[in-house]
Amino acid sequence: MTTSTPTTNKKIESVPGITVRLCGDSGDGMQLLGTQLTNTSALAGNDVATFPDFPAEIRAPRGTRAGVSGFQVQFASEAIFTPGDTLDALVVMNPAAMVTNIGDLRKGGILIANEDGFNEKEYKLAKVESNPLEADVIDQSYRVVKVAMTKLTRAAVAEHGLSTKIADRCKNFFAMGLVYWLFGRSLDPTLRFIEAKFGKKPDVAAANVAALRAGWAYGETTEEFSESYQVEAAELEPGTYRNIMGNQALAWGLIAASKISNKEMFYGTYPITPASDILHELTKFKNFGVRTFQAEDEIAAIGATIGAAFGGTMAVTASSGPGIALKGEAMGLGVMLELPMIVINVQRGGPSTGLPTKTEQSDLLQVMFGRNGEAPMPVLAPRSPGDCFAMAVEAWRIATECMVPVMLLSDGYIANGSEPWKIPDMDELPTISCSHPEEQTGDGPFLPYARNENLARPWAIPGTPELMHRVGGLEKEDGTGNVSYDPANHQHMCDTRAAKVAKIAERIPEQDVNGETSGDVLVVSWGGTYGACHTAVNRCRQAGHSVSHAHIRYVNPLPRNIGTLLKSFKTVVVPELNSGQLRMLLRAEYLVDCIGINKIQGKPFAVSELVEAISKHTSTHSQSKAG
Amino acid sequence: MNLPVLKAADFASDQDVRWCPGCGDYSILAQMKKILPDLGVPREKTVFVSGIGCSSRFPYYMNTYGMHSIHGRAPTFATGLKSTRPDLMVWVITGDGDALSIGGNHFIHCLRRNLDVNIVLFNNRIYGLTKGQYSPTSTEGQVTKSTPMGAIDHPLSPLSVALAAEATFVARSIDAHVQHLGKTLKAAAEHKGTSLVEVYQNCNVFNDGAMAYAQERKQRADNVIELEHGKPLIFGAERDKGIRLVGSHLEVVNTADVPADDLLIHDAHDPNPSIQMMLARMRYPDMPEPIGVLRSVAGVATYNDQINEQVTQAKAARGEGDLSKLFRSGDTWEVTA
C-alpha cells in the first residue's frame, strides 16, 4: 500500500475556515467520514470543532428522514469555538439527507449529492414528490455537484471481487476522497486508519483504499471543480496536540486523577446514551488499575460506587438524566456518609426518555436539588470536549479534599464533540493527596465525624485496626457518627454539610471575564454553550458593543466574585439550552434580574441567533433604534 | 504475629440494641457474635452492610466496620466494596421486604455474579420497621395492616429465587434453633461465593408466631426436616418419616413402610439444582420445610476474583498504565512557536 497523497494540478484558493456537513443514512458511514475528516484536519494544524448528530434508533428505516445521520465539522486557520452555523459545503447521500439539511447551506455553498441515491424509491421514502435536486431554486442558490458515487465506487473496487453489498459499503470512502480533494487534505491519516481497522481483511482494506483514491481522482479530473480550497494551520499555543472527544477526555481525566492521587479507580455504571462511551473508554484501561462494573441498574451502579468509596478506592459513577433520577436516594446517602466520589451526568434532552441523542442543559436543577432533604453537592460543568479532562481531575480533587460526592455535569454536545487538545505535561497536572488515618491518635474513641479546616472528616477505611466504625443514612451525631435524633444536632449537621460545600468557593478560582468587568451587558453561560457564547460575544464586541462574557465552570458553589460581577453590568443575559435554570439560581442567590435566552430544541445555539438576541440589550442597539 | 483470641463480647459495639424485647433478631445477633471468633477474621477486616428495616439495624450493634445503607440496596454496596477490597469478609444483612421487594433485582444479580459475600435474610414475613404491612413472603390470606381482608399476593420463596439465579450456596435456619443457626452461619461464611441464609425470624409485635410450626421445639420435629449432605431425608419426633423421590415429585413416607434405600439422599453439592429446587418448594403444612444447607457448590468463579484477575492480566500483558503514552496514542501533531 503506498501511503502518499497525490498533489493537485488545479488552482488552490486559500480560505480562513470551512464548515462542512456530511449526511446520509444511518448505515452510510457518515460518522466515520466525519471523524476521519476531523482528525485529518486537526493533524493539518487547523483548529477544529465538531457536531455529530444522529438518530436515537440504531438503524431507523432506511432512506427516511428519521434515519438521517449527520456530522458537521468546522476547521479553520484561526481559533474557533463552535462547529459553525451555516455550511460552506454539504454532502448528501440520499434525498432524505438533502431535504432535512439543505436549509443550513449558505447561499452559494457547495452541495455534493450522490446521484445514485436519488430515485423514485428514495423519493417515496423521503416523502418528497420529485427529485429535490431538480428544483430550480436549488440550482439558483447553490453550486450543485452531482456525482454517481455508487457506480463510480463499484467500478473502482471491481478488481477486488467483493459482493455488491460489500462494495457499496465503500462509497463513504469515495465521498471522503472527494471531500479530501476539495479541501486539500492529506489521505495519509485515513490510509493508516484503513490499515489498522481492516488490516485483517486485506480485500476490504484494499477496496476502501481504492474507493478513497478514486474519490480524490474524481475531484481532480471532473470539470465540475476548477479549484480546491486550502485552510492554513491555525496559530495554537505551542505544544503537542491531539484531537479529543468529550467523553474520551472525561475518561482520561478520571484515569489521570486516579494516577496522581495514587488510587485505583472503580467505575460503576449502567449503559445510557450519551454517557456509555465513558464506560467503553475506561474499560480498555484495566492496566491503569481501572475496574469497571456494569451494574443491573443505575441504583446498583451508584451503590457499588459508594461501597468502593467506603473501601478507600477512587469511585465514580455516571449516567444521563433518567439514570441520575434513579440515583437520587443513593446520592443523598453519599452526602450523609461524607465519602469522596464523582457522579457524572452527561445530559440529554428530557423529560423522561426525551431526546436521547440530542443535547440539552435541562438537568441543572436536578443535580442541584434532585435529592430528598437538604443534600448539597458541589457541581462542576466542563465547557468543551477538552475541558472535560481538566474538570474530571478537579472533581476528584474537590471530592477528596472535602470528603463529598461531586457532580460533574457534561452534555451530549461536548460528550460527542471533539477539538484539538494540548497534551498536558505530566508535571503540569495538579497533585491530589489522599490519605487514610492509620491508627487512633489521642485519647478516647475514634471519631469518624471529626472535621478538619475544610470541614472534611477522616477517610478511615476497613482493614484499619482500632478505627472500626459504622456509617449509615440515619442522621449522625457530629464527631462520633452515632445515630442521633437530637434536634439541635440535626440542624448543626445540615448546616455543616452545607457549609462544607459553600467553603469550596474559597479554594476555586475567581470567575474570569472575557471583556471588561463592568459595562452594558454581561453574558453569563455554563457548560457546553461556551463556544457559541464566546464567539457571539466576540462578534458583538467587534461590532463595538459593550458586552462581556463570564462562562461558569464551577456551578456550585459559584465563584466568590460572581455577585459583584453581576451587579457591575446594566443587563445580565443568560443563554441556556433550558427554560432558565441558571437564571433562576442567579436571581435567587444574588437578587439580580437576569434575562434569559432560552432554547429547548435538542440543538446547540447558533452563533448568529445569540448575536441577535444579545444585541437587543446593548445600548448601541437602543440608540440606533432611537435614532 | 500472634492473633489475639477474640470472644463473642469483643464483637459487641457500644450502642444500645433497640429491637423490641422478644424479637427474633436478638438471637441472630447472638449467634453471629458467637461464630465470628471461630472464623479467625480480625474485626477490622469484617464489614456488615445492611439495607433498611428492623433487621438492617444489625451493623450498628457489631464492633466491626459497617454500613447501614438504603432500602433494598445492600448487595450493591457490598458489590463495590468486595470488588475493590477482596481482603475483607463482607456480610449483607437484609429483611424479606428489603431483599425481595424493593431489592429483588439486586438480590438476584448478586447471587448470579457469585460475589463472595454472605447474605443473611431475616424473614419475618412482615414489614417490621414500617409497623406491620404484609411482605412478599407473607402467606396468602394473611391479615395485616395493609391487608385487612387478607393478602392476595402469592408469596415468594427466597430459596427458590436463589436457586433459579444459580446461587452457589443456599441455606435456611431458624432464629430459635440456635445451634443450627450458628452452624449454618458458619458454613455460609466458609463458602467461597455468594452464600444465602434465610432465617425464619419471629416478629413478636406484628406477626407473632407466624412460623411457630418451625420455631417451637415441640412442633419443629414434625414440620421441619434438617438437611445434611449425604444423609437420607428423615424427620419427625420419632424419626419415623422420610422423603422419597417419585418421578418428578417428592412425597412423605413412613420409614417403616419403605426400604431404607428408597429415601432421598441429600446432595447439596449437585451442580444441577433440580432436586434442591424441589426441596425448596416443600411447604408447611403439606410437607415438612427444609432447613440446613440445600445447596453448596464449590469451584465456581467469584465476581470479585474475576474483576481483579482481569486487572492483573491487563497489567501483566500491557504493563502498568503510562499516562504519557496514553495521551500520545494515535495521531498527534506539534505546534511550534
Ligand SMILES: Cc1ncc(C[n+]2csc(CCOP(=O)(O)OP(=O)(O)O)c2C)c(N)n1
Ligand atoms: C425507599 C424507601 N421506601 C420505603 C421505606 C420504608 N421502609 C423502611 S423498612 C421497610 C420494610 C422493611 O421490611 P423488611 O425488609 O421485611 O425488614 P424488617 O423491618 O421486617 O426487618 C420499608 C417499606 C424506606 N425506608 N425507603
Ligand code: SF4
Ligand atoms: S417490629 Fe418486629 S421485627 Fe421489628 S424489632 Fe420489633 S419485633 Fe423485631
Ligand SMILES: [Mg+2]
Ligand atoms: Mg420483614
